[in-house]
Amino acid sequence: MSTYNASLNEQNGLYSAAEKERRDNTRWTLVQGVLAPLQFVVFLISLALVIRYLLSGEGYAIATWSIVVKTGVLYLIMITGSIWEKVVFGRYLFAAAFFWEDVFSMAVLALHTAYIIALFTSALGPQALMVLALAAYAAYVVNAAQFVLKLRAARLQAAAMDEVPA
Numbered sequence: 001m002s003t004y005n006a007s008l009n010e011q012n013g014l015y016s017a018a019e020k021e022r023r024d025n026t027r028w029t030l031v032q033g034v035l036a037p038l039q040f041v042v043f044l045i046s047l048a049l050v051i052r053y054l055l056s057g058e059g060y061a062i063a064t065w066s067i068v069v070k071t072g073v074l075y076l077i078m079i080t081g082s083i084w085e086k087v088v089f090g091r092y093l094f095a096a097a098f099f100w101e102d103v104f105s106m107a108v109l110a111l112h113t114a115y116i117i118a119l120f121t122s123a124l125g126p127q128a129l130m131v132l133a134l135a136a137y138a139a140y141v142v143n144a145a146q147f148v149l150k151l152r153a154a155r156l157q158a159a160a161m162d163e164v165p166a
Contacts, residue, residue: 013157014097014150019088020158028084035077039070040144046070047137050130060126064119067133071112074140078109101146108143111136 015023023029046066053063082092085102089095093102115132118124124132 013160014154015088015157019097023088026084026087028080028087031080032077032084035073035080036144036147039073039077042066042070042073043137043140046133050133050137054127054130054134063130063133067115068119070137071116074109074112078105081105098150101143101150104139104143104146108136108139111139 046063046069049059049063049066053059085095085098086092089097095102111132115129115136118132119129
């Protein structure tokens with residue numbers, strides 16, 4: 001059975017023992033652990049600035065820059081997350097354990113990238129850009145929830161493995 005197919009099955013759960021060991025011993029786990037909450041803070045600040053602009057018409061420039069920063073942090077976490085996935089599962093993307101999270105991450109990336117392209121090509125006006133940013137942010141929230149649920153599953157799996165007598 002390939003590493004891809006063995007990564008997620010009913011007997012092993014989210015991580016096989018070897019994958020768990022690689023996860024626990026790579027610096028990329030710490031990098032993801034730092035970048036994920038950082039990205040969430042950047043998201044919250046940017047969301048507030050976007051909503052402020054949409055409600056008041058004020059602060060377009062700062063809202064725009066916050067979206068650009070959020071997109072940059074998203075790309076950073078996606079690149080480092082791909083490296084993490086390669087180290088742990090042997091694939092840069094779409095390992096069985098994170099397949100659907102990665103699929104949805106591509107949609108999140110596409111929406112953020114569409115925003116950047118529309119911004120720099122003037123394809124959309126300010127209001128439409130902010131609505132596109134909100135769509136990207138809604139997708140990000142769904143994707144973040146996927147990863148939080150996966151993290152919870154990993155913790156439950158680890159707790160269950162600790163309870164099993166050797």
